[in-house]
Amino acid sequence: MVAEVQGMIGNGPDAAILIEGSGSLLKGALQYVQPRGTVVVVGLPPGTPIGIDISKLVSRMAQVKVVPYGGTREQIENAILVSTKERFYQPCYVFALDQLPQILHSMQNGKPEGTYPEAPLRYGSQLLGEGVIKMPDAEAIPKPQMVANLPRSGPIFNQTTYNIGTFLAYRFEELGLRDYFAVPGDTNFFLLDNLLKNPNLRMVTCCNELNAGYAADGYARVSSARIAVVVVPYIVGSLSVLNAVSGACSQSIRLIVLSGCPTTSLVKSDKFLHHAPSAKNKDQALRAFEGVTAASVRLGSADTASDVLDDTIGKCLDSSMPVYIEVPNDLASAACTRPSPLSRKVNLKSQPHILKEAVEEITSIWNSSQRPVLLLGSLAGLSLPRRHIERLADKLGCAVLCQPDGRCFKESHPQYCGQFWAGMINPEGEQIVMSSDLWLVIGGNWSDFHVLMSSNKQEGYRIISVDKDWVELPEGKHIKPVKIGALVAQLIMSGMKPKTDSIPRPKPMPGCLPPGKTETTETPLTLKSAISSIQGLIKEHDTLLCDAGESWLIANHILLPPEANCQLQFPYCSLGWALPAGFGSQLARTQGRSIILIGDGGFQMTAQEVSSMIRHRANATAMHDGPYNYLANWDYVQLANSFSSKPHAPSHNPYASKEDEELEESPPMFAMKIKTLGDLKQALDRVDEESDKLAFLELCIQPDDVTDDLRRLGKVIADQNAQGSENSQSPGTEANE
Numbered sequence: 001m002v003a004e005v006q007g008m009i010g011n012g013p014d015a016a017i018l019i020e021g022s023g024s025l026l027k028g029a030l031q032y033v034q035p036r037g038t039v040v041v042v043g044l045p046p047g048t049p050i051g052i053d054i055s056k057l058v059s060r061m062a063q064v065k066v067v068p069y070g071g072t073r074e075q076i077e078n079a080i081l082v083s084t085k086e087r088f089y090q091p092c093y094v095f096a097l098d099q100l101p102q103i104l105h106s107m108q109n110g111k112p113e114g115t116y117p118e119a120p121l122r123y124g125s126q127l128l129g130e131g132v133i134k135m136p137d138a139e140a141i142p143k144p145q146m147v148a149n150l151p152r153s154g155p156i157f158n159q160t161t162y163n164i165g166t167f168l169a170y171r172f173e174e175l176g177l178r179d180y181f182a183v184p185g186d187t188n189f190f191l192l193d194n195l196l197k198n199p200n201l202r203m204v205t206c207c208n209e210l211n212a213g214y215a216a217d218g219y220a221r222v223s224s225a226r227i228a229v230v231v232v233p234y235i236v237g238s239l240s241v242l243n244a245v246s247g248a249c250s251q252s253i254r255l256i257v258l259s260g261c262p263t264t265s266l267v268k269s270d271k272f273l274h275h276a277p278s279a280k281n282k283d284q285a286l287r288a289f290e291g292v293t294a295a296s297v298r299l300g301s302a303d304t305a306s307d308v309l310d311d312t313i314g315k316c317l318d319s320s321m322p323v324y325i326e327v328p329n330d331l332a333s334a335a336c337t338r339p340s341p342l343s344r345k346v347n348l349k350s351q352p353h354i355l356k357e358a359v360e361e362i363t364s365i366w367n368s369s370q371r372p373v374l375l376l377g378s379l380a381g382l383s384l385p386r387r388h389i390e391r392l393a394d395k396l397g398c399a400v401l402c403q404p405d406g407r408c409f410k411e412s413h414p415q416y417c418g419q420f421w422a423g424m425i426n427p428e429g430e431q432i433v434m435s436s437d438l439w440l441v442i443g444g445n446w447s448d449f450h451v452l453m454s455s456n457k458q459e460g461y462r463i464i465s466v467d468k469d470w471v472e473l474p475e476g477k478h479i480k481p482v483k484i485g486a487l488v489a490q491l492i493m494s495g496m497k498p499k500t501d502s503i504p505r506p507k508p509m510p511g512c513l514p515p516g517k518t519e520t521t522e523t524p525l526t527l528k529s530a531i532s533s534i535q536g537l538i539k540e541h542d543t544l545l546c547d548a549g550e551s552w553l554i555a556n557h558i559l560l561p562p563e564a565n566c567q568l569q570f571p572y573c574s575l576g577w578a579l580p581a582g583f584g585s586q587l588a589r590t591q592g593r594s595i596i597l598i599g600d601g602g603f604q605m606t607a608q609e610v611s612s613m614i615r616h617r618a619n620a621t622a623m624h625d626g627p628y629n630y631l632a633n634w635d636y637v638q639l640a641n642s643f644s645s646k647p648h649a650p651s652h653n654p655y656a657s658k659e660d661e662e663l664e665e666s667p668p669m670f671a672m673k674i675k676t677l678g679d680l681k682q683a684l685d686r687v688d689e690e691s692d693k694l695a696f697l698e699l700c701i702q703p704d705d706v707t708d709d710l711r712r713l714g715k716v717i718a719d720q721n722a723q724g725s726e727n728s729q730s731p732g733t734e735a736n737e
Contacts (some may be wrong), residue, residue, distance in 0.1 A: 017042060026053040030062055031206075038063045053272050087369070115430065124468050165194020166451040168258070170339045171313060172201055176225030179204050179587050181212040185233025186273065188260025190332035192231060192249070207608035211563060213244025213255070214606065218581030220253050221567050222543055225590035226382065227254040227316070230541075234261050234326070235275045239246050239284035239614060241655070242292070245322045247572040249292040251378050251405070251445075252468055255314065255322035259285060261298065263330040267397040286326065294321035294571050302334035314346040320383065320425065320468050329353040350486040356473045358479045360488045362464055365438065365473065366396075371502040372438035373516065374400045375420060379443025379468055380410030383484050389442075392488055394497055396440070397498030404552065404572035408444065411560050415503060421451055424709060425556045428504070436502050439463045443484065447571035452716045453517060521678030527705045530623075531557050534595070537621065537687065538564055541592030543585045547578035551597035564592065569664045576605030579622065586618040594620040611643035618669045621687055621695040640671035640696040669694035 015038040016029040031041045077298060125538055150714045155173035159166050172180060172195075178204045184192055206212035209232045216228035232241050238259045248255045262273055272279035289296040293381060296313040297350055309325065318324040366372060374396055381390060393400050393415055400409055401420040409416055418429040433439065442451075465472040466487060470480035519529065535558050538544060544557045544566040555566055567585065569577045582596035613620060644667030670690065672683045674697055687695045 009207065011049045014038065015040060020575065026064070033062060036062065036695070038065060041067045057092075095515065099171065099319050107485075126589050148679060155198075155200070157200055159197075161335060162301065162337070163194060163310075163335050164284060164299065164327060165235050166197055167306055167336050167339055168309065169195045169198035169201060171309070171342065172229055173198060173278065174342055175227055176223070177229060178202060179219065180229035181206055181216045181219070181584070182231040183209045183212050183233065183673070184238055185260065186235060186256070187234035187262060187329065188231055188237075188327075190329045191258065191260050191327050192330055195231070200557035204612070206580065206612055209233075209240035210244055211606050211609045211612075213257075214247075214574075214577050215584035215587075215609070215612075216255055217244055217248045217253055217569075217577070218545065218567070218584030218594075219588040220584075221382065222565065222585045222589075223582075227256065228584070228588075229256045231260075232256045234259055234276065235277070235285045238324070238326075242285075242288055243574060244577075245289065245324070246292045247569050247574050247577060248322050250572040252320040252382060253322070254316050254320055256316055257289070257322060257324045259324070259326045259327040261328045261563075264279060264300065264328045265330075267298075267328065279514060286324070289322075289324035292322065293324050294319040296324040298326035299328060299331050302336055305334070306336045306339070310342065310345045313342070313421060317346055320379075325534045326344055333733050349485045350481065351582070354479060354485055355482055355490060358487055359680040361477075362440070362471070362491065363475055363494050363496050365464060366440065366499070367497050369438035369499065370439060371436045372396070372398050372499050373396055373433055373434070373436045375439050375441045375444055376402045376408055377406040377447070378403065379445035379484065380406055381443070381565070383443060383468060383634060384408070384488055384591040386410070388485075388488055388492065391492050392442075395492055395498065396496060397500045399436075399502040399504075401426075401429050401433060403444060403570075404556065405445065405568045407560060407566045410452070410562055412562060417503065419556060421450070421452075421556075425553075432502060437462055441465045442488065445465065445571060448720075449571060452713070452720075462627055495696075519677050521676060521681070523677045524682060525674055525676060525699060527554075527701055527707065529677055529680065530554075530699050530701065533684055534558055534597070534623065537684055538595055539592065540564060541589070543567060543582075543589060543592060543594045545578045545582045545585060545594060547577050547598040547602040548573040549599050549602070550681075550710050551578065551599065553707045553713065555599060556709065557707075576603040579603060579606045582620050582622065583613050583616075583618055586613070586620045587616065594618070596620055596622045598622065600634075603636070607639065610640055610694075610696065614644045614667050614669050617692075617694075619668070619692050619694055621697065623697045625701055636698045637671040637673045637696070640669070641657075644669055653657060668692060669696065671696035671698070673698045673700060675700045 001693050007325055013032070013036055016033050017040045018025050018029055026039065026041070033039060041064065056630070104476060155170055157170055157173050159167075159170075162170070168191075180195065181204050182188075183206055194205065195201065204215070206215055207229075212230050212232065216230040220226060220228035230241060230244075232238055238257070241257060245255060245257060261267065266273060270279055271280060277281050277284055285297075286296050286298060295312045297308055298313055312323045312325055315321070332436050374393055376389065386408060390410060390413065392487045393409065393413070398415065399417045400413065401417050402409055404419055404421050404425075409421070417432050418426040418432050420426070420429055422430055422434075435487065439459070439462055444465060444467075461474050463472070463474060466482075468482055468484050469482060470478055471482050472478050523529075533553055534544075534554070538558065538561060540561045540563045542561070542564045544554050544555060544558065544560070544564065546566065546568050548569065552568055552570070553567070553673070558566075561564055567581065569581070576598075578598045579602070582594040586594040610622070612618075613622075670686065670693055672679070672686070672695075674680050674683055681698050682701075683695070687697075
């Protein structure tokens with residue numbers, strides 16, 4: 001608390017008042033006040049010695065004053081009783097901590113107007129009554145400059161000597177990870193053996209590298225660490241996970257991809273190595289990852305390995321981008337230096353003068369606007385704690401809208417006006433945005449899917465865009481480098497004025513589709529009834545993961561409860577992502593449940609990971625809608641049940657635990673085929689009753705039962721493709737452009 005106050009008002013207050021004169025409190029108070037400040041001790045009887053170091057008093061040039069009028073505890077309690085009984089009027093003002101600089105400024109300048117709105121409680125420039133500063137939770141005030149979640153305490157894992165593998169195991173725990181995803185192979189066994197030496201990390205094996213990458217993506221999105229690790233074999237595994245890493249890159253998700261590698265001597269030789277495409281092409285994976293990572297490196301020697309690793313991890317944290325690291329087999333167990341705290345090596349702070357410039361520019365533009373709005377994109381949810389986003393919204397007072405992949409704001413908040421996806425959903429919310437004179441966009445994304453009906457370029461004259469490390473102002477001016485977390489923390493404490501005119505009365509009410517006809521338990525399942533049931537299923541702290549396609553559009557009609565969140569791989573749109581990503585998110589966020597919406601096509605691409613969910617007791621709910629399109633018609637319920645069948649013989653695996661054996665006897669999952677509303681009710685009741693199990697629900701919806709949103713989206717994309725085809729065939733198009 002002391003550090004927070006000192007940081008906000010500069011070197012501490014002018015005076016401190018103590019109601020107890022103990023030596024420890026006096027010592028703390030002398031450090032708390034400014035040089036030449038005053039410490040007043042109340043209720044200390046005359047002649048009572050003060051246990052204080054005179055040299056410290058002199059060095060601070062401070063004064064200590066004693067006021068003997070305090071009374072005993074009994075006298076104070078009697079005084080309170082009389083005050084209450086006689087109803088003595090004692091006005092009290094409660095302020096948030098971030099208002100303290102403004103209050104002190106007003107007091108020091110003798111201008112309390114504007115700070116205390118109750119005019120009768122003022123007498124000249126003197127403030128009547130007392131001001132109480134409400135101290136928030138320890139984590140509630142954003143630190144102005146730190147943007148990464150580096151834990152404050154060191155890892156529990158400790159070794160007398162370290163090698164490259166155990167060095168990484170230490171770093172992963174230091175980053176706040178509990179799990180890492182892996183596909184073991186002959187080229188990464190040495191690396192995995194050393195990572196397994198850290199008992200505080202769990203290796204989560206997946207069915208293939210692509211699914212492992214998707215699972216790591218889901219883990220990084222919702223874990224408190226906001227980062228994930230995936231370990232794969234050399235080249236074959238690396239190129240397989242590349243698609244998942246590309247998707248993570250598109251949404252600024254931090255992934256560390258570790259690949260095993262043949263020994264340094266073999267890589268340098270002219271031998272044709274297995275897993276490599278040719279004798280001369282042993283760097284295929286390194287080159288492939290260069291376009292989708294902040295760094296793509298191979299460790300070259302034990303002497304430099306720890307520095308290269310820290311530099312690469314630092315780039316991952318600083319840029320919010322994936323990184324790729326190849327670890328040769330001979331280096332995985334090579335001795336290296338003991339890891340020092342990562343915070344000493346990674347600079348994640350903004351430059352104060354650039355940060356100040358950005359805050360002043362944004363504040364000036366904001367205060368001159370009339371009807372501004374706050375737009376939130378996917379990067380806001382990945383980079384900022386929700387409480388900071390809500391504190392900023394509370395300060396600004398304006399309408400708040402989220403992009404479809406940026407739902408990181410409490411949807412019951414009085415300022416929330418729904419999602420902004422122009423031409424597709426929420427026309428009332430779209431009208432709010434289009435009629436405003438300023439858009440403050442935090443972490444927005446403007447892919448072709450985000451701007452189907454228009455272009456954000458033509459709106460640039462009224463957009464302040466805040467990205468992960470830069471700010472763009474309406475006139476096109478760029479300010480960088482500015483870290484998004486540091487900037488939002490400063491905006492919360494800035495002089496930005498509340499602007500409430502953009503919130504309509506009544507405001508839009510996002511939520512489910514209107515109910516259909518009167519239905520019975522025998523009524524066939526429809527999309528509307530499924531959406532309504534999903535709305536009832538999702539609870540606080542749950543995570544809704546929607547695969548590419550109509551699942552996105554279904555999510556738009558579901559109102560998220562407090563602390564629940566919705567994840568979409570929106571600009572990249574890789575079919576099948578949601579299933580393994582839901583597995584990863586369930587492991588990362590055990591407090592809630594992952595609810596996965598996925599269609600037939602996507603499910604058939606990544607179906608194997610249901611078996612991993614069962615093995616790791618992930619109590620997600622996988623709801624897959626269909627069948628539609630022309631796909632092989634699987635018996636999905638029977639398939640899901642087959643993933644938990646009993647083995648044909650004992651495994652005799654020395655690493656198998658008793659829990660694994662129990663899992664084979666009683667798998668923690670159930671699967672149901674839903675054809676009617678009665679089936680649906682029975683399934684949802686079972687989901688609630690057996691909340692510790694994976695629930696696999698096949699929703700048998702008619703192929704032509706789709707949302708109007710999907711029809712609209714299909715038409716827009718078809719029109720755009722047709723227009724693009726005409727332009728490409730038109731002679732002179734290039735010259736005209």
